[in-house]
Amino acid sequence: MAYVSVKGGADAIAQAKELVEYYRLKDKTKPIEIEQIKSQFRLAIDKIMGEGSLYAPEYAAIAFKQMEGDVLESAFVLRAFRATLQRKYYSDILDTRNMFVKRKISSSFREIPGGQVLGPTRDYSQRLIDSTKYNESEQEIENFLSSFEGKIEKEKMQEITSFNKVIDLLKAEGLLMPAESNYDKTVKDVTLEAVKYPAPRSVTLQMLARGETGGLMTLAYSSMRGFGDGHGTIGELRYGSVKVLVSDTQGRKRYIGNVNLTECEMITKINTTKEAKIPYFAIGYGLVLGQNETKAICMSILERGIRSGKSENPANNQEFVLYHTEGVEAMGFTNHLKLPHYVTFQSGLNNLRESVKRNTNIQDEKMKVYKEMAKQFQK
Amino acid sequence: MIREIQYNEIFDAQEHFRLILDSMSRPGKINKIYNENISTPEGLNNASALIGFALLNRDVGFYSNKNKTQIEEYFVVNTNSKPVAANKADFIFINGNEESEVIDEANEGLLEYPEKSATIIIDVEEIYDSAKDQSHELILKGPGVMTEKRCYIRNIKTRILEQIKEKNSEFPLGIDIILTDKQGNVICIPRSNQLTWN
Amino acid sequence: MIENIKFNSSYNFAFIDETTKKEIRRKLLKAICIPGYQVPYSSPEMPIARGWGTGGLHLTLALIGKTDTLKMIDQGSDASVNACNLRDFVQLTTNCKTTYDTNEATLIQTRHRITEEKLTDKQIMVFQVPQPEPLRRVERYEYKTRQMHAESDYAKMWLTLYEAFVKWGDVMHGAGYPVMVNGRYIMSPSPIPRWDVPNLNMADCIYLFGAGREKRLYAVPPHTRVEPLEFEDVKFHIENFKDVKCESTGYNIAYMDEMYQDDGITKKFYINDSNFLDKMIEKIAVNQHSNKYINQLKKNEQ
Structure with a gap:
């Protein structure tokens, strides 16, 4: 059956919708609880919240379930939902110096204030498939938890607070590049107005923070491989929770909850110029919702690249990077190719046929001349 | 100051916007915008208040120089919009019966972004379709007008018309005008139109 | 929760x-x-x-x-x-x-x-x-195209249209x-x-x-002038359906859909605008758009 029939489109849609729901459920497995998705698919939820730019783990989990585990589609659902929410307050500026640190590492120094804290990571474990997960039982989970929790020294927990940042050390020593004099500090909200290029840094940061992880990685990787500023050094990568405060109408600060964030500060060298002879270090900044280290690192690389202003490399070009890492838009446009285009196609077809006809006429003309010439020769 | 409760922020705003859109798309075409249940401050036509309600909110700034404190408060309370200097305003409310420098100061946009410019709402005595005594005859030509459109205004200073013409001499830069009268009649003069008068 | x-x-x-x-x-x-x-x-x-x-x-x-x-x-x-x-x-x-x-x-x-x-x-x-x-x-x-619009600097556009004409004998925009x-x-x-x-x-x-x-x-x-870009000697023209007819109505002064039949060889044409097609079939009077191109087609028809 054709997908554009004269009538019956509405019917077809309804049935397709029902069929895909059937596909989700047809194997009659137990329904997955939102609570389970939230806790056992923690990293997927973090990615969805980041790309969906809404910190709401329950809603992210619902979207994940509804979209059969497609992370980008889930982010899309979350964004559409976000657009319907009223913006009553802007939060105060989050200070990640006050982060309750769950993980922090620096590749620039062997030791940093507070030490290297590995925290929850699979960085140093072999990616061997663990077939015991096939039959994981509730009993096993309980056993693991009680043994793990038994090892925690409760009284030591109190001591962990917040730590200064590595870049503070460099700044104190005067090794960081002072901010550019023409640096545009305007704060825009990309969800409330269309971006105009060249855009201020606030736009770069917001759009990268909402960007699609894979897209960010592709461009940041291109930058590291040779189409950009090369290979920076991670000054500090930290993951942890930060308090969110808003000021009410009387100006009182209200605590509204915590968010988990991954922050990356990438140290790169900058090129010297006649005026600026010292090859200072410069910082690229990445901050994303949840634990998504790949994205935070790539964001910091791209943010630095965009500010360096050398636009011959795609990864250094603000317009190129920001437009094309916008995953929800890119996915929508890619999939719109599935919509019928027969009107547009017919118009092109019409042009092409006329062009072929024109050329055939010219060919015929030419052939006539050649034949004439051939006859003359024969004579 | 009165917070208008007889005004529906969803449906009244929608209905009035469509009338403004119609009048802006057809320069010189009279549409009627009126709500007898609101009590506007002195010096602000009923229709001008409703146009403000339909288009203002916290994202834009407005300017008014007539009965300043009352009208400012009225729009702040009812729309959340903020009063700003004339050269920064997105919407400017003036009286057609008084000459004013404000039009000269009004923002006319940038060549790259000509839409970042002011819309001026001018209160006049009366707007009508056919000639009457003591009225200016406006002649409009341009997009939205088939050949030319004539309309008639009572109580508008010639200087204001001159100022509009000057402001709109370098399209796409310019200002867009909405005229309202006491009965709720509304006409628009977008910058795309040539304005002459008798 | x-x-x-x-x-x-x-x-x-x-x-x-x-x-x-x-x-x-x-x-x-x-x-x-x-x-x-x-x-x-x-x-x-x-x-x-x-x-x-x-x-x-x-x-x-x-x-x-x-x-x-x-x-x-x-x-x-x-x-x-x-x-x-x-x-x-x-x-x-x-x-x-x-x-x-x-x-x-x-x-x-x-x-x-x-x-x-x-x-x-x-x-x-x-x-x-x-x-x-x-x-x-x-x-x-984007920042460049915005500037081009600001300054009415459309030379590049005209050049592209001209190049298409030189290459293919027509402005190939469909x-x-x-x-x-x-x-x-x-x-x-x-x-x-x-x-x-x-x-x-x-x-x-x-x-x-x-x-x-x-x-x-x-x-x-x-009532706003909207003119397709064209040259003195290379004029804009609309799609050509003069050799085909709508299978349901026999009419051909309308935009057509071309449908290949199941045999993969025969083609049939139908009026694309579904409401216009319905009205033609039911013989309901329709006030069709008129413009110089359509008017010319109607004149040729007579």
């Missing part, structure tokens, strides 16, 4: 919040005042994917009221799958009246077609636009043929076929354009 009440919230009339509606409305007015100029707007996310008509939807939802009658078409058809989906969405959030009848609609959202039936001064047509920038093919960066609006801005009419382009010129209705993904909206007010 979250309270249940959170999941039961209902949506605003016409889905979009009033703050955003106002922003879109203010920008639509500016678009009318500067015909053919692309106004940037916020373009909030919709529960419809980018590239599937979000821009058109933003405009429709900012315009629509309780007394409107909505017609939604995609590729000329009311029953096309995406048209159905979008129509359902608007209907669900506004409870508006919907119709297939072009003449009955006050608000028409369309993808890639203008109706064959002439629109009146009581009607608004909203186009879904994938790429609002007509210069994008000749200049890839759908989305670039037009000059009110002698000032080059505008993309959205990917409507060339057949529809002349109907933008000096129309009675309002034409509004929404490009959601690219976050731009623009307008052609009624």
Whole structure:
């Protein structure tokens, strides 16, 4: 059956919708609880919240379930939902110096204030498939938890607070590049107005923070491989929770909850110029919702690249990077190719046929001349 | 100051916007915008208040120089919009019966972004379709007008018309005008139109 | 855990919040005042994917009221799958009246077609636009194209059209043929076929354009000059259907769909505009658009 029939489109849609729901459920497995998705698919939820730019783990989990585990589609659902929410307050500026640190590492120094804290990571474990997960039982989970929790020294927990940042050390020593004099500090909200290029840094940061992880990685990787500023050094990568405060109408600060964030500060060298002879270090900044280290690192690389202003490399070009890492838009446009285009196609077809006809006429003309010439020769 | 409760922020705003859109798309075409249940401050036509309600909110700034404190408060309370200097305003409310420098100061946009410019709402005595005594005859030509459109205004200073013409001499830069009268009649003069008068 | 009440919230009339509606409305007015100029707007996310008509939807939802009658078409058809989906969405959030009848609609959202039936001064047509920038093919960066529009610097565009003529003997733009609006801005009419382009010129209705993904909206007010780009000696022309006929009506002065039959060899042609086709079949009188190209075809016919 054709997908554009004269009538019956509405019917077809309804049935397709029902069929895909059937596909989700047809194997009659137990329904997955939102609570389970939230806790056992923690990293997927973090990615969805980041790309969906809404910190709401329950809603992210619902979207994940509804979209059969497609992370980008889930982010899309979350964004559409976000657009319907009223913006009553802007939060105060989050200070990640006050982060309750769950993980922090620096590749620039062997030791940093507070030490290297590995925290929850699979960085140093072999990616061997663990077939015991096939039959994981509730009993096993309980056993693991009680043994793990038994090892925690409760009284030591109190001591962990917040730590200064590595870049503070460099700044104190005067090794960081002072901010550019023409640096545009305007704060825009990309969800409330269309971006105009060249855009201020606030736009770069917001759009990268909402960007699609894979897209960010592709461009940041291109930058590291040779189409950009090369290979920076991670000054500090930290993951942890930060308090969110808003000021009410009387100006009182209200605590509204915590968010988990991954922050990356990438140290790169900058090129010297006649005026600026010292090859200072410069910082690229990445901050994303949840634990998504790949994205935070790539964001910091791209943010630095965009500010360096050398636009011959795609990864250094603000317009190129920001437009094309916008995953929800890119996915929508890619999939719109599935919509019928027969009107547009017919118009092109019409042009092409006329062009072929024109050329055939010219060919015929030419052939006539050649034949004439051939006859003359024969004579 | 009165917070208008007889005004529906969803449906009244929608209905009035469509009338403004119609009048802006057809320069010189009279549409009627009126709500007898609101009590506007002195010096602000009923229709001008409703146009403000339909288009203002916290994202834009407005300017008014007539009965300043009352009208400012009225729009702040009812729309959340903020009063700003004339050269920064997105919407400017003036009286057609008084000459004013404000039009000269009004923002006319940038060549790259000509839409970042002011819309001026001018209160006049009366707007009508056919000639009457003591009225200016406006002649409009341009997009939205088939050949030319004539309309008639009572109580508008010639200087204001001159100022509009000057402001709109370098399209796409310019200002867009909405005229309202006491009965709720509304006409628009977008910058795309040539304005002459008798 | 979250309270249940959170999941039961209902949506605003016409889905979009009033703050955003106002922003879109203010920008639509500016678009009318500067015909053919692309106004940037916020373009909030919709529960419809980018590239599937979000821009058109933003405009429709900012315009629509309780007394409107909505017609939604995609590729000329009311029953096309995406048209159905979008129509359902608007209907669900506004409870508006919907119709297939072009003449009955006050608000028409369309993808890639203008109706064959002439629109009146009581009607608004909203186009879904994938790429609002007509210069994008000749200049890839937005800040540069913006400058070109600011300075009316259209040399690159003319050069490209000329090159196409030199290479292929014609300006090869099919759908989305670039037009000059009110002698000032080059505008993309959205990917409507060339057949529809002349109907933008000096129309009675309002034409509004929404490009959601690219976050731009623009307008052609009624009675506004809209001229396809052409040279003295290379003229714009519409698609040619003079050698074919609509299988159902025998008529051929309308934009046609070409359908291959199951044998993969035979082709049949049908009028593309489904409501126009229905009316022709039922012999209901229709006031078709007239323009110099269509008028010429009708004259040849006699």
